[in-house]
Amino acid sequence: MFRVRRNILPYLIFLIIGGFVFQSCVYDFYRKEFVSEERVNNAALLFAWLGLLPNPNQKLFGFSPGYSRNLSNLQFIGSEFFPKSSKKKIVLIHGWNPAERDADPITGDEKKIQNIKNTFSNGLIHFQEGRDSANSEFDFYLYTYRTSNSILVNGRQFHSTLRGYFADSDQVYIVAHSMGGLVTRVALSKDVGVLPFVRLVVTLGSPQYGSPFATSSFLGSNPFLNDLGNYLVGTQGGSELGYTNNGTGQMPLAGAENLVLDTLNQSFLDTNLNSKFISFAGVMSNCTVAETFYYNSGCNILSNAGFTQSDGIVPANSARLGNLTYKQINVADCDHSMMAFQTTNIDDTKSRNLFTQVITEIRNSPY
Template identity: 85%
Template sequence: MFRVRRNTLSNFIYLVIGIFAFQSCIYDFYRKEFVSEDKKNNEALLLSLLGLLPNPNQKLFGFLPGFSRNLSDSQFLSSDFFPKSTKKKIVLIHGWNPAERDSDPITNDEKKIQNIKNTFSNGLIHFQEGRNSASSEFDFYLYTYRTSNSILVNGRQFHSTLRSNFVDSDQVYIVAHSMGGLVTRVALAKETGVLPFVRLVVTLASPQFGSPFATPSFLGSNPFLNDLGSYLVGTQGGSELGYTNQGSGQTVISGANNLVLDVLNQSYLDANLNGKFVSFAGVMSNCTVGETFYYNTGCNILNNAGFTQSDGIVPRNSARLGNLTYKQIDIADCDHSMMAFQTVSADDTKSRNLFTQVITEIRNSPY
């Protein structure tokens, strides 16, 4: 395996993100991610890692607006069969999904679509019902992937999927919730390859400097979180959500580091790619405004640790990348799930207003 000399950060950028060129080594490095009882599954996943086959756990769908809020699976068409048009394109990518693990069988389309609905159903309803006339101006696409795998692997495969579905003359805008923002950053990193058709990325509560809740030193200081921590960081993807002390405006957590995010963020500074990003951050004014006990509890824990502004999972500064992106927008009293338009009711004002703000930022994009 690689032995990394940490003499300069720039050298390590090449080793971490450029790792994909060394196929025999990466085969061994990531083999542990794809261990299951199904030999055919293993072979398919490993071949996809080497770029020889598409990853069967990821897929891009096009969304066909319908008439019912009970969204049908038939409204989600494989991008290969989705009608091409001259409209601008919005690609939504979801965040971390705790329901799937590396060892699970390959995800079928029904489960893929359910993963998408779990995050973005309200946003799709807003689009379908013509909010902000979005459906007349944009085509909606949705990307899903196995979140327990490394963001480096998922980002490279997201890049390949985008490259194979769009051409340079297209106008593509990515809306990424949580971990999806990190996968997108890998996909657009200069080491992965240029995607000129991607005009703007809107991140919704993405832990661009990580989350304390994926950080062993933070979790270990709170016995209540031990079980959650071992589950969350027990996969490659989960561990790469960990908090880093590096970055503008960061609150320091003892022992917290995330070299993957540090390298990725440094790459973006060098390439000036942050100018393509608008960062939305959820800011709970108190720890009772979230729609679930889970996020309200997370808000209290973060408050007690000195993170007085968060969405219950991601601190405000992390979601805003320390104000290094093109633009930063705070969304009041939305927990982490609500930052993906997922309020209990699709008619909730917070969900509708957030959708409006996202579409407005895309329309007003200078790119």
Template identity: 80%
Template sequence: MFRVRRKILSSFILFLIGIFVFQSCIYDFYRKEFASDKKKNYELLILALLGLLPNPNQKLFGFAPGFSRNLSDSQFVTADYFPKTGKKKLVLIHGWNPAERDSDPVTNDEKKIQNIKNTFSNGLIHFQEGRGSATSDFDLYLYTYRTSNSILVNGRQFHSTLRSNFSDSDQVYIIAHSMGGLVTRVALSPETGSLPFVRLVVTLASPQFGSPFATPSFLNSNPFLNELGSYLVGTQGGSELAYTNQGAGQPPLSGAENLVLDTLNQSYLSSGLNGKFVSFAGVMSGCNVGQTAYYNIGCNILNGAGFTQSDGIVPINSARLGNLSYKQINIADCDHSMMAFQTISPDDVKSLNLFTQVITEIRNSPF
């Protein structure tokens, strides 16, 4: 057993070395791509922090369905210019992107759209092809933001964006993957302000009680993992994904704490707002069913630490909000990326069925 675990850990370390080099190359590329605009970008960020301009690193797009699976950037229309109809609204918000940092220059629209596609391209294809009759019943919007910033900052900005683009007569349903679920919880919290038009939030593998892989005490078990973890989650936003021992049904993890999530979750308990949430959790029945190798390895590591059910990143109790949400749904044999409909092929039955189930939950909700 010890040899098997050592082999798994060695494989994980070798794989993470590749990821580290790859992500470093992406990070350097982004810095070079926008280097000429640094001075202008910093000025924009300062004005945004002062509340004089919208944050240039976040944006809401409307999605115009097309006919090709090769999605065109022209299908993503700035929300201000997206035609308003009487349909209900879906808003998709993505999760954490480790390649960007707070200090990086502002991304242009092309890169913002690519960030959305990286998470939701299959979901967009399902929407435009009429899966679950979604196209006939809903208008689709997509929100992107810089994930290295605090979820508190991003949540308030998401609130402002929703408030300025929708009215109280609209019916808005948010579909949030991973970190996007935490940003949404901040946006809807009593401390941020009321958004009565948001009828329901569907979270897909959101670490609502955090993830061990963003937790220093968990990463410190190996010097390399600690160094890599510092790179990947060594930002304010990344650190706020850390695991917390506080929360209904939480298995304890030595040294784990997350005061941001604790405060946020306590606020939700007091206000009853958890009743607006449906929580989807990926459950890998075996640690070989993920479509990406590092989720399989992550599943094994979490298993060895006592988290026997996870999507390779987020333990089941965290994704299900300790069963405190309006409804909790397990999705079998889906890794963390697959929980955003991202399978290798958009025709994969797991991606198609998950999308249909999410739309069905929204359509059949009492809100």
């Protein structure tokens, strides 16, 4: 889970599951951007956990198109102030963010908005500039959350946010990158509650059967990854991104299990909820097509372990949920970040074409 600014990539190992495993200097840099008033932090989080107030680390924004590719924070408007229209709604939700930990102070809106930009700025610019006439047919919303928390907790909070803002008569389409796809699956599960206004979910490189890079046994087999991977698997949210051997078409990985995903996926099979999902999977024809050394390395590591199709982080079978979703689409030569429209050059045809594909699938869906 936000686009990774390319100038900080030398400090990262890779974006892992919409997100990235990172070195401590990056964490220390980002920590300065957090709101640090402890007197409100502890009380607000307590009320959120008790269900008395929304979690202050998550928020739904509406996006107001502007004219500059240098997106202003003023274009991101809290949903409570964003005027609702009769248009169909697209809600984008990001994946893993390494810059926040469970015990950190509450994130302010500036950091929340930066998380969103780090994943979806290219897509927002395509929308703003009228690509595929999307801005005449849809309103864009963006949801952000603290990714180190459990996907079960985040999914319930996502559900509550959507339920509290949209009406049953609305037509809502969710576009989820990476971990955001898992959070969305929890939000739509029958145990959490029905959201009749959610017509379709498009997942972009979501590890629906997990990723080896969030799996302790896989990380431990590679000394280069082991130390840097400890943060990811050491948080509840990160550990729930781990690879599972259970699932259609899954290649067995020694020591891999994920009871959270297994339970969630079985629930979706039992209730036929996979019929609301279209899954996009990044498939690099060779590892050199990745835009950074990190996805190139991730692709090579996965390939050497037998995962011949991946976006450098998520194996294609995991992203496609073993072909059990309503529709599956392979995206050629896109790494994990590019699966969120994030190419170094905004006008890259891979970014523009993926945006067109997503809008087209939403527009032509039977829901």
